[in-house]
Amino acid sequence: MNNANPLLHYEQLIDYARVRIEHLQPAIEQIIADNHSAIDAIIVQQRKLPTWDDLVLAVDALDARLNNTLYSIAPLLLRGGDWQQAASKCWDLAQAYFLQKLQNAELLDLYQRLADSPYGLNLDWQSKTALQRILKSYRLAGAHLAVDQREKLQVLEQQINDGQSTFYDNLTRSSDNWSVHIVDEQRLRGVPLHNRNAMAAAAQAQALDGWLILLEEAAYLAVIEHAHDRDLREQVYRAYQRRGASPAPDFDNGQVFQALANARQEKAQLLGFDNFIRFNLQRREGVSAEQVRAFLADLTRQIQPGLQQEHQQLQDFARQQGLPQVEPWDVAYLRKQLRNTPLSLSEDEVRACFSLDTVVKALVDFARQLFGVVLTEDHSISTWDPDVRAFEVVQDHALLGYLYIDAIGRDGKQADSAWTYYAWNRHIDAEGRYHKAAAALFTSIVPAQGDAAPLLSHLDLRKVFHEFGHCLHHLLVRTSNYHLSDVQNLGPGGVEIAGKLLERWCWSAEYLASISSHNLTGEPLSVQALQTYLGQLQAQEQPKLAVELAKSLFDLDLHGKPDDGRSVLQRVADSFDRAGAWPLADFERPLHAFDHLTAGYEAGYFGYLWADVYAFDLFSRFEQEGLLNQATGRELQEALFAPGAAQSVQVGIEEFLKRPSSAAPFLRWYDLTPS
Template sequence: MNSDNPLLAHHDDPIDYAVVRIEHVRAAIDQLIADTRIAINTIIDHQRRLPTWDGLVLAIDALDARLNNTLNSIVPLGFRAEGEWQKITFECWDRVQAFFREKLQNVELLHLYERFAASAHGRNLDWHGKAALHRTLTAFRLSGVHLPAHQRARLQALEQQVSSLNEAFFINMSRSSDNWSLHIMDEQRLHGIPALNKAAMAAAATTKGLGGWLITLEEAPYLAVIEHAQDRALREQLYRAYLTRGASADPQYDNAGVLQALAETKQEKARLLGFASFPQFNLQLKGGASPEQVVTFLEDLARQAGPGLERERQQLQAAAQQQGLVQPQPWDVVYLRKQMGHTPLSVSEDDLRAFFPLPAIVSALIDLARNLFGLVLTPASDISIWEPGVLAFEAVQDHALLGYLYIDAIARDGKPSEAAWTSYLRNRHTDADGIYHTSAAALFTSIAPGQGSAPPLLTHLDLRKLFHEFGHGLHHLLVRTANYHLSDIQKLGPGGFEIASKLLERWCWSASYLASISTHFERGTSLSVHTLQAVLDRYQAQERPKLAVELAKSLFDLDLHGSPDDGRAVQQRVEDSFGKAGAWPLAAFERPMHAFDHLVTGYDVGYYGYLWADVHAFDLFSRFEQEGLKNRATGLALQDEVFAPGAARPIRTGVEAFLNRPLSALPFLRWYGLAD
């Protein structure tokens, strides 16, 4: 093994990013894949006579960990400003995923697992061991290893086709949005937009050598205009551009065709593997719910939300008429919702952000982890980071090192402007020699950099995104299972691993909690609970229509992938889904799903998981509301029942054990005003 490559150092230590060069990346992955192939063949030879837990299961797990840890540690480098890093990182990601698919086609290896499972030792494993073995055997089955050679070859071709189509989706997105901008020289057109957003637009213009203000199709400027700009023509211009990302009059560059082709390709894959539909196949990997259960869940929510959404539409129509708009257009809807039925707030949006500077919010997150779980996050200045501004922490609980947490919060060139995500760098586990291996996670958001002498200041949406990702990080760190694959919370599926993140968001809706962590970045003063409650009431009123859009996206996801060959066009499915969800009717030009990138980043037939997790999170939070938002006993009970098992058991089991009763959707419905 090449000792000169820092990516090939001991895989349980944090990567020394300061010395990683671009040529190290591909070389490390190539060598690890080659070494892993040789090691698998050696394990097969040694285990043929008598496959064992240590010699087979844990030995293969160790190889998976070595390769995955290196790959996941490379991922943050893909968001450097230089495009070559991204290209190589994505290339390596695809190569490793292809290798793991190849591994699951190894018939000899599968037979060893099957022999071990049928042995006396396999039959007498504890429930964690049986769960791990079951997941491995299921992964082999779903890979198509049982298929004849010609069908396996077709399966491989379909996988390559999916990869190419995913790439085409993002290329189409970039073609329609990356080069779009609106240069404004008349400040009057920006009337109503918060000052901090205007400052960011001015900074964007300066970087292009322009005066005035530059508006791009990133989330922050789009929301600033569509929610606040009094210039109706400006709202329309930006809305039309934003809601046609990924769309083109040329079918070659239009994402409707890409989504249709993807759904048909995945349908063929599912049927090749013996499933009636892609949802039936894919939900095997995403939490175990059946397509029928998911559709029932979504349709029940749509039915319960319908009357409230219709009332809200009527109120908005009335508000529009009061402003002289006989028929409000889509670019008016969010703006009118912001205006109607509210007395002026005592703090502006700019004033509000000043009370939530990033350093204070990071301190609040550290404090919350300590209070709820006894988890101590200590800054680790000796750990190398991939970009200036990234924060690194050691995570300790009960005097034991659990692992490491990185927070990469600030927007920069190369990082997706709208994205917020968590990368699980390493899973905790104990190997065949009894050595404990720590976990590590990296949280990413794109909070606007500070302007002038001010630190980065967070909007309420920024707060929710950061708390959401922190929830993922806590869940990952607080798993207690010793098995490598059961420590992978992503194996819970979106409806499972999104629960912790959705739960942490609920703290951002508590006026008393936000008041306790608010601190003006210059004056050091705090906001009152009364002031924050008025702000949150207004924000909460905006969430019900967003619920309809989330329902529409989830219904579209299931519809497209459930019956892609029924002859309906993608846009017809979009309109049907929006109608069922009770969302505001679409204008003829709108193409909201052409930019629905969750469908090509692993959430296909899984987008429902956000709503599914939200219902669970509201009910979990109800216990914290009763017992205290920083109650240590409640936090530790949550860890014991929900977080600690990892993917060893369905998370719904842990949720109901924590609540000591069946799950209830009432807290969710009441908050949205959909139940008494």
Template sequence: MNSANPLLHHEQLIDYARVRIEHLQPAIEQIIADNHSAIDVIIEQQRNLPTWDDLVLAVDALDARLNNTLYSIAPLLLRGGEWQQAASVCWDLAQAFFVQKRQNTELLALYERLAVSPHGLNLDWQSKAALQRTFRTYRLSGAHLTVAQRVKLMALEQQISDLQNAFYDNLGRSSDSWSLHIVDEQRLRGLPIVNRSAMAAAAQAKGLGGWLIVLEEASCLAVIEHAQDRDLREQVYRAYLQRGASQESAFDNGQVFQALADARQEKAQLLGFDDFVQFNLQRREGAAAQQVRAFLTDLTRQTQPGLQQERQQLQDFAQQQGLPSIEPWDVAYLRKQLRNTPLALSEDEVRACFSLDTVIKALVDLARQLFGLVLTEVRSIPTWDPGVRAFEVEQDHALLGYLYIDAIGREGKQADSAWTYYVCNRHIDAEGRYHKAAAALFTSIVPAQDGDPPLLSHLDLRKVFHEFGHCLHHLLVRTSNYHLSDVQNLGPGGFEVAGKLFERWCWSAEYLAAISSHYLTGAALTVPAIQTFLGQLQAQEQPKLAVELAKSLFDLDLHGKADDGRSVVQRVADSFVSAGAWPLADFERPLHAFDHLVAGYDAGYFGYLWADVYAFDLFSRFEQEGLLNPSTGRALHADLFALGAARPVQVGVEAFLKRPLSAAPFLRWYGLSEV
């Protein structure tokens, strides 16, 4: 088996055409076994005189081999069924290995001995930074605990993993159990064509006529924001805002969140922290908990006047429309209607000018203009699905790595999702060999319909540009150390900066007009037309900011005060009130589907807002010097992206700006007070 297993014998990129289900688990098990044996040899050989090459780089090479294989397998989860089961087993095996490795006290002692040796004291600053990161990782993984305490920690880790799986099971169960079959097209008045087409396709897939609404973001938000039929809006809103909720505690994600918070709290205290917030900020190199809470409190204060004004405007507008009171399912619809003008572009008109091919060409051009990157599509690179596109990435005639773009929604992908896999980290091994980076971009764009190509809404554009920013960040790192090249080590605010920054181009009317092209005629949108369209969207962003604040406050509250006796439902309600978001009705469970808290953003969701402040300020320099200015792009690369996780992101941001960070651009765009 092993000699024929393509996951064990490859240069860098996997030949997916040769991979079978039976290859997955044996490959990961073999690599883990090899790693255990290699670590034993390293400990024995390095015991007297540990060195950088034979200790640090040797162990990094083991990590790289396992991670590269694991993240190459990860896209196979999307095939569902037995593939998903096998890939999930691989993930669990690898994570268990890494937990065990980071608790290896003999290995940690060698790192510590190296750091204080003459050899270690003469290392360059990046190598010393890598060593300090290693010490922190081992401490936060429990290497300093007693054997009994480590056994307890392993049990808590398993409990947390089981609860995270339960969250997804509950969310999937509740989402799959509801759908609404529409036979009267009049009920869909006001909905964009693309959403009606998707609903018709969903019905056809079930052997039904008419239209089928399922609990997916695009369809549900289209109904809630656009449907003229108020009863339809209510039906969909009630179902969508109760995903993950159940009267049975075992199936209720509120109960899951509480159990998760309790287990995480116990884990943090076992590791010597007061609460999980303190632990996670230390683990991710974030700011101090007090600084984070002060940031959110200040931002909350600044949003209140605008939110109160908007609420009064909606109430006045509702009365004009003959609504004596505003129900929850009216709010988003009224916001759309209040700011709608007869001459405004419709969402269908905008979408028609951004086919997937047009957008990918724009991304390739943007990377070339800003960073001198050349992205060349190579059809001979094997992929995990025929719809995936693969690119070689070059800069200054040197091959940096590879980019996969898996953009189209299909069975197995969570609808409306978008994410990035960092398949391989750039690094140089002990023999001086250069290992190239590889990243994979995933979105769930609605497939081609009725002969039309896949077309992107403005939200789709923002998701694609966001994930492309993550990929570029990864590909542009210039550190030679495997772990310093991992941009995920930048902490909650730092990790999201690149994604948030690249979203800003989607809010430039000049840029969007320049890349737009109607899929039938080739005609471009005009700047004034797009400015009006973007102005309408921007006016709705402040209420969305309030919801993001509520999520961040809930996250910190849950993980900072897990045992104060309040229920998750009460915590959510408190967070919405504190953030000034629209008050919740008794039936609403808006955060029971909050999957970020089981996907790595627990006690760190505030990072999205933190990164937004960075991104707006970074983008202000592009606004001043030109959105496609290559000198500005090269400066961004040199000052922020190139050093990966070798230094805090704020240092890089301020080096690029040549001044201290300012929240003013962020506040101005949202119409908030700077006082």
């Protein structure tokens, strides 16, 4: 082993100060070569009598070594340029290795023989559960197929990978090639100050005077919700709603989605499934296709009356404002104007009370108060960027693992993005050694100007708390098995439940007031002022729910029958119509930038809505017993987080609630009609 390569010490935190580009690919290639040799040896040694330690735990250790290194490399993608190219190559090599491993028919045979043996039949229930998950993963990867079928599957996987890369290339190209240069500040009347400052910084970065509007979520929302200049709203709206769209088929993400859906359908059928939806739900478990469709159909019925009323209300308000025809770029602006009052808090006033330091302290306090988890910042831990903060995670005097918080936007990060890396899985190996968990939280908060602190909007807060929920879920798992500690093995709704739950605290005026602190004076916001502000935001959530519903309907429509002759545009229009969203104009391509369908949520986007329903119900117990009641928090951990993927989320929810789950809190909050 080349000990000079810092990436080859996978059981230790990486010393990023020592990592060079030339370390990346050699490290992954060496680990893959070592793993191939080890697997060959395992197959020979286990042919006579497969055992848990020398088969299951031995292969798990190989997976852990590669995954730990890969997820240590993954943040280096954000450095862009040669770093991004090298890290991407590592990712491709690792994914190819894992696919090849999962298609190894000899390994599948050994796992099956172990499961069927007297030894396997007498394993404890968690080990049996893990073994069944392993068997399923091999079958869903095609290990049981004939050689020619496995080769065909590999071709389809490559087509899917290429299509996903093309999607991002098209999205990046269409976004990067568009901007609006403003020299007359009057055109920005109504836009919050912090957004204008960000636009000014964007202009300065390109040696321009005035302000530059880029195709980023924050700038887009600032203009269409606040700008009094209707022409500017139209200009920005038209561009944003056509991201990823092009008259050239090769550059149009509608064509990419169709090709991806066709390849996924062929893959699913090759593996014995009617369609990709059934394959995906089998892969990640949780619910059936019929349950999902019934859930979305029920939500569609419930949302219609309120949306129809809201549409009429906006039309009436527009006429009162002298606007006879409501265009798509008027809708968000009218919603804001309709609900604004002279005493309302502005977005700038809210942001001023949530600096990044204030919010990180709130996260630390939240974990301590609710779960008894102590997050201690450790400045000796090396990170991939100076803005990244690293914490040791301790509960009941035991070191659980590590948390990285990479919150501030910078070159290389996609603007407005937020995600979590489940870097290390907690497990105990064959020698009885405990391996800690690690998670990394990423958001793209607008950097501060000069010496000022980065400030968070309410949307930023929700994103941070959502990703922190994912991290806590991962860090608070208590299983000892590598597979069962991976919360990504939960169903589409299960993997989102913790993130959606923690968002609920961001809608509590009482909680937000308790953590607020003006960045200059230290004064908190009042509960009453926040109640008014949050009430105005809440009134605008039902139309956003309709868009989320439309996305879920489109996802299932596309992956249910991709070859039924309907175009992507027809499917999008049908989905928005069924969801009751504001009617689409001919030029709109709202889902050509729907990147979740190339990031692991294809045929599973409904999980966000599914998890949201449960999150409201779970949160109702904290509303009754105390928002930071540690006894309630510990019960949540034991019922829902600690089991990891060893039991279904539904079981944990009902165990925590001590009753069957209910959609009533969700429906009340959104002012929907129960069916």
